[in-house]
Amino acid sequence: xxxxxxxxxxxxxxxxxxxxxxxxxxxxxxxxxxxxxxxxxxxxxxxxxxxxxxxxxxxxxxxxxxxxxxxxxxxxxxxxxxxxxxxxxxxxxxxxxxxxxxxxxxxxxxxxxxxxxxxxxxxxxxxxxxxxxxxxxxxxxxxxxxxxxxx
Numbered sequence: 001x002x003x004x005x006x007x008x009x010x011x012x013x014x015x016x017x018x019x020x021x022x023x024x025x026x027x028x029x030x031x032x033x034x035x036x037x038x039x040x041x042x043x044x045x046x047x048x049x050x051x052x053x054x055x056x057x058x059x060x061x062x063x064x065x066x067x068x069x070x071x072x073x074x075x076x077x078x079x080x081x082x083x084x085x086x087x088x089x090x091x092x093x094x095x096x097x098x099x100x101x102x103x104x105x106x107x108x109x110x111x112x113x114x115x116x117x118x119x120x121x122x123x124x125x126x127x128x129x130x131x132x133x134x135x136x137x138x139x140x141x142x143x144x145x146x147x148x149x150x151x
Contacts, residue, residue: 003054003085004037006092006147011038021045035072036080049076054085059095059144061086062131067111070104070130077101084134084141092147102138103130 004027011023021041026034038050049072053063063082065073073080082097107130115125134141 002088003052006054006085006088007038007050007052007083007094010094010145010147011040018043023050035066035069038083040081047079049080050083051080052083052085054088056089057086059084059086059093060134062133065100065103065130065132067107067125067128067130070107070111073101074104074108077104085147094145094147095141095143097139097141099138099140100132103132103136 004025008025008028011020011025014020015022021043023041024039025037026039027037036049036051038052040048040050042048051069055061063084078101080100082100084095084097085092086095087093111128118125132139
């Protein structure tokens with residue numbers, strides 16, 4: 001929740017400074033169950049789905065994604081951003097990754113084959129969690145942004 005609160009404040013600033021047109025925090029009053037936390041409308045009226053991935057620790061800790069998040073990323077490749085918030089208790093920082101579809105492209109084909117073979121055997125997979133190293137080759141995180149810790 002703390003990471004989403006920080007990101008909400010960041011988006012308020014982005015909107016007030018006309019870097020984005022608008023945004024909506026889906027989990028503001030309760031967990032939405034959606035595979036993302038924010039909808040951002042760019043100045044060009046493009047809809048971006050943003051998932052806040054937060055940690056109290058350093059940036060280098062893996063980002064955890066569910067198989068349903070990865071499926072959604074794969075369906076909205078250019079519209080899905082991971083907002084990685086870290087050191088959120090002391091000196092919060094943010095880095096954005098706009099190409100997490102590189103992970104869904106890598107994960108989904110073998111996962112689908114495995115899931116289908118389990119279904120044929122009468123077994124159901126009810127979701128998988130994937131730990132993605134932030135330094136994985138092919139992922140591109142933007143430059144670090146310092147966030148205001150006084151929320």
